[in-house]
Amino acid sequence: MIGQRGRPPSDADLIDAVREGKIEAYGKLYERHVRAANLLAMQLSNSSSDADDLVSDAFAKVLAALRTGGGPGAAFRPYLLTAVRHAAYDRTRKEKRLELAGDIEEVPGAVRATSVPFRDKAVEDLDQALAATAFASLPERWQTVLWHTAIEGQSPGEIAPLLGLTANGVSAMAFRAREGLRKAFLQAHVAQEPAERCRATVTKLGAWTRGGLKGREAVQLDAHMDDCAECRKLASELADVNGALRGVIAPIVLGTGTAGYLAAAGKGTAVSISATSWFGVAASAAAVVVVAGSGVVTSDNGNAPQAAAPITSTIATAGVTPTTTPGSTTTSGTTAAGTTATGTTAGGATPITEPNGPNPPAATSTTTVTVGEAKLSATAPTTMAMSTNGPPDEMNIGISNTGSAPTTVPTLTLALPDEIKTVGPGNVPEGSIGCPASKGTVTCTGGQTLAPGQTIKFKLRLQAGPKATNGTITGNAGPLQLSIVVTIS
Numbered sequence: 196m197i198g199q200r201g202r203p204p205s206d207a208d209l210i211d212a213v214r215e216g217k218i219e220a221y222g223k224l225y226e227r228h229v230r231a232a233n234l235l236a237m238q239l240s241n242s243s244s245d246a247d248d249l250v251s252d253a254f255a256k257v258l259a260a261l262r263t264g265g266g267p268g269a270a271f272r273p274y275l276l277t278a279v280r281h282a283a284y285d286r287t288r289k290e291k292r293l294e295l296a297g298d299i300e301e302v303p304g305a306v307r308a309t310s311v312p313f314r315d316k317a318v319e320d321l322d323q324a325l326a327a328t329a330f331a332s333l334p335e336r337w338q339t340v341l342w343h344t345a346i347e348g349q350s351p352g353e354i355a356p357l358l359g360l361t362a363n364g365v366s367a368m369a370f371r372a373r374e375g376l377r378k379a380f381l382q383a384h385v386a387q388e389p390a391e392r393c394r395a396t397v398t399k400l401g402a403w404t405r406g407g408l409k410g411r412e413a414v415q416l417d418a419h420m421d422d423c424a425e426c427r428k429l430a431s432e433l434a435d436v437n438g439a440l441r442g443v444i445a446p447i448v449l450g451t452g453t454a455g456y457l458a459a460a461g462k463g464t465a466v467s468i469s470a471t472s473w474f475g476v477a478a479s480a481a482a483v484v485v486v487a488g489s490g491v492v493t494s495d496n497g498n499a500p501q502a503a504a505p506i507t508s509t510i511a512t513a514g515v516t517p518t519t520t521p522g523s524t525t526t527s528g529t530t531a532a533g534t535t536a537t538g539t540t541a542g543g544a545t546p547i548t549e550p551n552g553p554n555p556p557a558a559t560s561t562t563t564v565t566v567g568e569a570k571l572s573a574t575a576p577t578t579m580a581m582s583t584n585g586p587p588d589e590m591n592i593g594i595s596n597t598g599s600a601p602t603t604v605p606t607l608t609l610a611l612p613d614e615i616k617t618v619g620p621g622n623v624p625e626g627s628i629g630c631p632a633s634k635g636t637v638t639c640t641g642g643q644t645l646a647p648g649q650t651i652k653f654k655l656r657l658q659a660g661p662k663a664t665n666g667t668i669t670g671n672a673g674p675l676q677l678s679i680v681v682t683i684s
Contacts, residue, residue, distance in 0.1 A: 205359030605673025612666025
């Protein structure tokens with residue numbers, strides 16, 4: 196079976212073939228999605244045999260739905276996973292309500308229970324949250340690409356066969372789908388009739404998220420959000436549609452198995468769940484090696500890159516021997532935790548270039564944590580110059596995987612000095628994560644799969660108030676510690 200332009204058939208092609216009676220097409224769907232079904236089933240059952248039964252039941256129900264003209268159109272995996280969860284909950288209910296009957300006696304309701312078409316109330320109740328309402332309004336192919344990219348964190352290359360597209364085609368569709376979700380989310384919020392004083396702000400948040408507001412409009416909107424927690428929350432959700440999907444849609448489909456499924460789908464990366472942060476990466480208990488190297492940045496006025504002053508450190512837990520670069524100078528000491536700290540002057544770190552902005556060139560530091568076969572690095576400026584009552588200053592923090600195995604982008608958490616705030620990310624380019632408007636502490640949700648050699652940036656726009664003074668931004672991205680000195684002029 197061949198899809199369009201000679202590529203393998205997409206899930207939608209295979210689904211159409213099953214509806215036409217070509218049962219072999221269902222075998223291909225089974226091969227593509229059985230691992231995902233098994234991962235969720237293991238989270239919802241007590242044994243591997245029970246998990247196998249749940250998977251078999253789910254595939255059988257989906258096949259029956261397709262044969263009768265129902266079932267999914269393109270979003271096969273979310274539909275299948277909902278069927279797995281439905282089967283698990285149905286089994287639990289039956290076990291709790293077990294009734295013994297004689298061999299000849301018919302169990303009450305048996306015919307009705309086995310003849311009702313498969314439906315899942317969780318999917319029908321998507322309008323319980325605005326993000327869910329927005330997601331449900333999207334075309335099914337957009338729902339599919341958002342599920343696989345934003346929730347499961349798969350790469351465009353992995354998703355391409357499912358949609359019958361090239362990897363570039365998947366990336367383009369994902370971009371359109373995210374923009375469509377933002378617009379639908381905003382429309383759903385407007386339909387809820389926000390407070391009178393918020394209506395003008397809400398109608399402009401879409402343009403603000405894309406960096407389309409300038410001058411007085413931008414200043415007025417920023418001033419309103421300083422005093423309105425509801426609009427700040429909405430702006431944060433618009434900027435982080437991936438986080439909204441993981442926080443709302445994934446639990447609706449996956450139920451109580453959400454955390455375990457997403458952790459397993461992410462190849463074992465540690466997962467924690469909270470209202471503000473879906474994913475977090477924990478350091479290995481066996482050993483954590485931190486190596487920092489020199490950074491290179493591009494000047495904000497477009498001048499040639501300049502080498503930054505090397506700022507490096509190596510931290511190793513007991514049983515790990517830190518390594519130094521040949522020709523480097525090393526000093527050692529002992530930290531309060533009993534670990535060995537080594538300062539190293541090294542070179543050759545892969546630079547992450549800062550985009551143009553109002554600030555002069557600043558040094559960057561690169562910190563790397565090795566956990567298993569993955570190697571997570573953070574590159575951030577070591578200093579940042581700001582002026583009071585000036586326009587927002589852009590800051591980017593790059594997270595790279597320089598190891599040989601995939602990992603998960605950690606959530607970035609930063610403590611901001613007094614009178615310094617984030618005003619939202621503005622236009623967020625592909626390959627970046629926008630950080631929301633916040634004061635005191637800003638949390639930028641990660642969670643995407645970070646393939647070997649891949650880099651993703653957290654984008655923040657910072658603004659200093661009239662009473663701002665020099666201070667330090669501190670925080671972490673999972674096990675990676677960050678410290679940025681802020682100078683106010």
